[in-house]
Every structure is written in structure tokens, then in C-alpha cells.
Amino acid sequence: MVAKPRSPELLQKTWAAYIEHGEVTAKAARALDMPVETVRCILLECRKKGFHLSDGAMNAVNSAGLSGVEARGGWIHNYDDAGRKTGATRWNAPEAEVEDYLDKIRTAFDGIRAAEPVVAPDSVMGDLITVYPLFDVHLGMLAWGAETGAQDYDTKIAVGDMRYAFAKIHALTPQSRSAIVLLGGDFFHADNDDAVTKKSKHHLDVDGRQFKVLETGIQLIAETIDTLLNKHEDITIRVLRGNHDEDSHKVMTFALFERYRNEPRVVVEKDPRDLFMKQWGRCLISAHHGDKAKAERLTLYLSDVCPYWSATRHRFMFTGHIHHDSAKDVGPLRWESLRAFCPPDSYASGMSYATRRALQSITFHKNDGLVQRNADPIERPA
Numbered sequence: 410m411v412a413k414p415r416s417p418e419l420l421q422k423t424w425a426a427y428i429e430h431g432e433v434t435a436k437a438a439r440a441l442d443m444p445v446e447t448v449r450c451i452l453l454e455c456r457k458k459g460f461h462l463s464d465g466a467m468n469a470v471n472s473a474g475l476s477g478v479e480a481r482g483g484w485i486h487n488y489d490d491a492g493r494k495t496g497a498t499r500w501n502a503p504e505a506e507v508e509d510y511l512d513k514i515r516t517a518f519d520g521i522r523a524a525e526p527v528v529a530p531d532s533v534m535g536d537l538i539t540v541y542p543l544f545d546v547h548l549g550m551l552a553w554g555a556e557t558g559a560q561d562y563d564t565k566i567a568v569g570d571m572r573y574a575f576a577k578i579h580a581l582t583p584q585s586r587s588a589i590v591l592l593g594g595d596f597f598h599a600d601n602d603d604a605v606t607k608k609s610k611h612h613l614d615v616d617g618r619q620f621k622v623l624e625t626g627i628q629l630i631a632e633t634i635d636t637l638l639n640k641h642e643d644i645t646i647r648v649l650r651g652n653h654d655e656d657s658h659k660v661m662t663f664a665l666f667e668r669y670r671n672e673p674r675v676v677v678e679k680d681p682r683d684l685f686m687k688q689w690g691r692c693l694i695s696a697h698h699g700d701k702a703k704a705e706r707l708t709l710y711l712s713d714v715c716p717y718w719s720a721t722r723h724r725f726m727f728t729g730h731i732h733h734d735s736a737k738d739v740g741p742l743r744w745e746s747l748r749a750f751c752p753p754d755s756y757a758s759g760m761s762y763a764t765r766r767a768l769q770s771i772t773f774h775k776n777d778g779l780v781q782r783n784a785d786p787i788e789r790p791a
Contacts, residue, residue, distance in 0.1 A: 415451060423451045424460045523671040524631070527638040530584065537585030537780075538689045539641070539772045541578075541633075542696070543592050544729030545749035546571070547653065548629075549622035550598035551614040552751075557758035560766075560789065562751055563616040568629055570750075574768040574785040575633060579640070581783040582770040588641040589687060590634060593729045593747070594651025594698030596658065597626060607655045614754055623657060627664045634665070638674060646677045647685045652700045652730070686715055690775025693721040693742075699728030704737065704744040711742070723778030733763035743779075750787070 430436035552562040669675040724742040732749035748767035769784040
């Protein structure tokens with residue numbers, strides 16, 4: 410059956426609503442009281458008819474007998490009243506496919522429901538801040554215990570492990586005034602559905618499509634933050650780049666920023682640097698994924714760029730990437746590489762890398778530095 414053509418009035422009305430609401434399909438759909446997919450189909454038809462073109466470009470397209478998507482550009486010749494040519498203007502049509510892709514991104518973020526503000530806890534320890542470092546979660550990784558000699562791992566198991574370990578850590582952690590949720594890189598195992606690392610093109614064992622993994626990860630971290638809002642007065646969230654999630658970590662950043670845009674007690678840092686820095690009294694808390702520089706070079710770099718290096722005494726740098734505990738004093742800074750949250754996959758076990766896991770919280774006092782550490786080895790109950 411041939412679909413009934415849409416009326417010019419409907420096309421014009423839909424396009425006008427789209428422009429009025431900042432070229433965001435979801436907002437236009439709500440204003441028109443129509444399904445988003447229906448509006449998107451109508452807008453695609455509008456583009457085919459050239460609604461996205463200027464009046465001058467439309468006249469040129471119509472005279473050439475082209476559609477709005479066939480036209481890619483051309484010359485508009487200008488004449489005076491006597492018919493004499495006065496000049497010409499070169500025009501280029503917007504790429505409809507690019508516009509449609511960007512619109513889908515805008516629609517996705519527009520649809521994120523803002524979290525309702527949560528009442529702050531009645532009592533907190535004002536001199537304390539707690540860091541919740543989540544390094545190398547590798548959500549979306551697939552590992553078979555019979556092959557690796559360690560625990561099985563997939564997206565569903567990872568979610569269960571996070572809830573199980575975090576509940577134990579949460580119960581042991583003091584009610585500090587502030588908290589830092591630090592996603593230290595490689596939260597996602599793969600950057601896209603190609604399932605290879607961006608730089609080395611190392612093939613990855615993955616569980617599920619990237620769309621599903623992204624959605625699951627965002628929901629999992631949001632659930633964790635919502636719980637912490639009942640324990641801490643304010644929360645800083647930072648998502649660092651890893652070598653496995655060089656682009657997808659940005660999705661997490663912007664999704665969390667949109668979710669907590671109405672929550673004054675949550676700050677989601679949108680900083681493009683690979684380096685995290687935070688001053689807490691006489692403490693410097695910093696982090697990097699750890700894949701591009703060793704401890705000594707990171708320390709030298711931090712001392713050069715940190716605006717409160719000289720104002721602090723207790724200086725800490727946390728990294729991941731190598732998936733096992735390692736720590737040392739590098740001059741006036743304490744460097745620690747933390748255990749991975751995930752178990753080893755086929756590649757890691759084949760290289761005889763460590764199988765120990767951990768999730769922890771680290772609490773600092775404004776004057777005394779690191780005063781408490783709680784760790785869970787993520788040993789699942791039998």
C-alpha cells in the first residue's frame with residue numbers, strides 16, 4: 410500500500426515547530442503532541458523538499474528541477490531591473506544526513522530526565538572528603554572463567570558486582586562532608602561496536618552492543634550517585650579518558666551533567682584534560698588513567714600545572730591501567746596505581762597479568778591527609 414502523502418500544511422507546521430524549538434525534535438514533538446519518530450519522518454520529508462534551504466537557494470533548486478537533498482550547491486545569478494547581470498552568489502546546501510545525525514544526538518540528551526534534588530543529610534564530618542575511585546571497570550567486557558582461571562564477567566555480572574561491592578564499601582565509609590566519584594578511565598571496555606582499541610587496534614571480547622552497554626553504565630553510575638547523595642553534603646563527579654573508552658567516556662560525562670543539572674549538590678566536571686586535580690585543605694588529590702606517562706613524569710607535570718601545589722603538603726596521584734596495586738613516594742607526592750574493578754579477560758590472563766580485584770573508598774582529612782581506606786576484594790558469595 411502506498412502511504413498517503415502528507416499535506417503541505419502539515420509539513421510547514423512541523424518545520425515551523427522544529428525551528429521554533431531550537432531544532433530539537435523531541436521538543437517540537439511535545440509541542441505538536443506527536444510521537445518523536447513521526448516528527449522525525451516528517452522533518453526528513455521537509456528536507457527532501459528543501460525546507461532547510463534559504464529562499465534564494467530554493468528558487469535556484471526549483472528552476473533546476475532538483476529536490477532539496479539532490480542539491481549540493483551552485484551559483485545564483487543576480488540581475489537588475491533592466492536584465493543586466495550584476496553578479497553571482499555561490500551557495501552550498503547543508504548536509505541533510507549530518508543534520509539528521511546531530512539532531513538524533515540532541516534528541517537523546519534532551520530526553521534525559523533531570524534528577525530531582527535530594528535533601529542533604531542532617532549531619533556530616535566537615536573536615537573529611539571521600540574519594541570513590543572506579544578504575545578499569547571495563548563494562549561490556551566478556552570473560553570466561555574456564556579460560557582465564559578467574560571469575561566470569563559480562564555486563565550483567567559487572568552490574569551485580571558493582572552493587573554488591575559498593576553496598577559493602579558504603580556501609581564502612583564515614584559520613585564525610587564531600588565526596589568525589591572518580592571514573593579513572595576504561596569504565597567502558599569498548600569505544601564502539603567495532604570492538605577494537607582506538608590506537609593499537611587490539612581486538613576485544615565484548616558482551617552486547619555498545620548502545621546497551623552505554624545505557625547500562627550511565628544508569629549504574631546514576632544509581633550510585635543517588636545513593637551517595639544521602640550520605641554526603643556535596644559530590645564532585647569526574648570521568649577520565651582511558652585507552653579503551655577514548656570517546657565513549659564523553660558520553661558518560663555529558664549524560665551525568667544533564668541528569669544532575671538541577672541538583673545543586675552535584676558538580677559534574679566537563680574538563681577535556683586527562684588530568685584531575687582537587688584541593689582539600691592541605692591535601693592535593695589528583696588522578697590520571699596512567700597509560701601515557703609513568704609516575705615520575707606525571708609528578709613533574711602535576712607540579713608544573715597545579716595551581717595549589719605549594720599550598721598543599723599531602724599530595725596524592727591515583728592511576729589505573731596496569732590493573733594491579735603499585736605504590737611509591739615520588740619526591741613530595743604519593744603515587745598509587747589501583748587494582749582494576751574487573752577480572753582479567755582472555756588477553757590479560759594469557760599474558761599472566763594479575764587476577765586480584767578491588768573497589769575502595771579513600772577518606773582524607775583537611776589537615777592530616779589520608780586517614781581511612783576501605784576496600785572490598787569483590788569475592789562473590791558462594
